[in-house]
Amino acid sequence: MIEVYSWPTPNGHKVHIMLEECGLPYRVIPVDIGSGAQFEPGFLTISPNNKIPAIVDPEGPDGKPISLFESGAILLYLAGKTGRLLPAGTAAKYEVLQWLMFQMGSIGPMLGQAHHFRIYAPQKIDYAIERYSKEAGRLYGVMNKRLAASTYIAGKDYSIADIAIFPWLRSWKNQGVEMGDYPHLKGWFDEIARRPAVQRGVEVLAGARKPLIDEKAREVLFGDTQYKRH
Template sequence: MIEVYSWPTPNGHKVHIMLEECGLPYRAHPVDIGAGEQFSPEFLAISPNNKIPALVDPGGPDGKPISLFESGAILLYLAGKTGKFLPADTRGKYEALQWLMFQMGGVGPMLGQAHHFRIYAPEKIEYAIERYTNEAKRLYGVMDRQIARHRYIAGDEYTIADIAIFPWLRSWKNQGIDWNDHPHLKGWFDEIAARPAVQRGVEVLADRRKPQMDDKARETLFGATQYAKR
């Protein structure tokens, strides 16, 4: 049984969806990041960057347990373990990997900043809001043009690139996005959202998430607690 330490965020949902798509047995353990549970010694032992998700597989590649952090690395591990959602041919594999890196280096960080300055920041900084909203729109444009030429993000095959990107686009409204500006991507989004495994994946731990962030959670995630020496 794979043990997943997670929370219902885009990065958490990436791994939940992948596990559901692969049909692997797993158990989800909530790590309440608003309450600071990501700083516990037990969690830091498997995720030294104090970020969710993290995974422990008792049946690692050498038959011994393996623990992993970073959602992109976990997707690659699960793809390798199951032989699913990463093309076997060299060209197809690198097509998918470049779009996975696009998510890890661009979509995640930039849309995360758009969320922060548009929704969570204690003061509205117009320069930051404009900068990250514009970057969100640019990234959506890149993906829209790609989907205009292909059914899926990395080509004509559903891969870990689609699994990685989809959860980040579920909050499109908070990112200042108008789907009318990205019709091809909207069609892709609706197709992915209709997949049964995706629907199951985004429901994992969903009941644990609070509708609004209180001051304590905001300080834990964005204040001194986040940057304390450990």
Template sequence: MIDLYSWATPNGHKVHIMLEECGLPYRVIPVNIGTGAQFEPKFLKLSPNNKIPALLDPDGPDGKAIHLFESGAILLYLAGKTGRFLPPDTHGKYEVLQWLMFQMSSVGPMLGQAHHFRVYAKEKIDYAIQRYSSEAQRLYGVMNTRLASSKYIGGPEYSIADMAVFPWLRSWKSQGVKMGDYPYLKGWFDEIAGRPAVRRGLEVLADMRQAQLDEQAHEVLFGEQQYRKHPLH
């Protein structure tokens, strides 16, 4: 059985959804990032970047156990393990991969910054809010244009690219975006949101996450602890 170390965040949701879509047996080990569980030595051995999710599969390649961090790498691993949600032909595979990289390099980081400066930052900095809100709107436009000519983000079939992007768009209001301004993207979003496996994936650990950050959680997530040197282990 796969062990998934995770929390109810967009990056966690990506992998929850993939595991539900594939029907693989898995066990979730909560990593409460609001209390600092991501800095514990046991977790850092799996995820040296102290970010969720991390995966441990005792039945890895060649029958050997494997552990992975980074949600994009985990999605690719699970697609390879199951032969699902990544096209087998070279052209189709790379079409999906470019959009997966687009999510990893742009959608996640930029929407995360928009959300941070608009919602979580204690000091409201107009320049940062404007910059990242504008970038969020630009990225939504890129995806809307893509979906005007493609049924799914990665091509004609539902894929790991869709699973990677979707969780990040659930907080569109907090990113300074009006979803109704992007009709093709909204249609896609509503379709993905209706998939049973997606709904199940979003429920994983959802009851454990705080609706709002308290002072301690805010300090753990955004304070000096993030930048301390962790001891070797």
């Protein structure tokens, strides 16, 4: 059984959804990132960058255990393990991979910054709020244009690219975006949200997440604690 070290964040939900879509048995080990559990030595042996999610698969390649961190790498591993949600054909595979990299390099970092400066930053910096809100809108426009011509983000079939992007868009209001302004993207989003495996995936640990109003949690996530550990 795969062990999933996770918390109910967009990156955590990516892996939860993938496991549900593939029907793989898994056990969730909560890593409360607001309390600093991500800095515990046992977790750092699995995820040296102190970020969730991470997995341990006791039945990895050649039957040997494997541990992985970085959600994109985990999606690729699970796709390879199950032969699902990543095309076998070379051209189609790279179509999916480029959109997966788009999520990892743009959607996650930029929308994360929009969340931070709009919601969590202790000082409201107008320049940062405007910059990242505009970038969020631009990225939504890129996806909307793509989905005007494509059933799914990477082509005609649902894939790990859709799984990677979807959880990040669930908080569109926090990103300064109006989903209704992007009708093709909204149609895609609503369809993905109806998938039973997606619904199960986003419920994993959903009750554990707490509003980020505790100053200690803010310091753990955004303060000097991040930097004292390296």
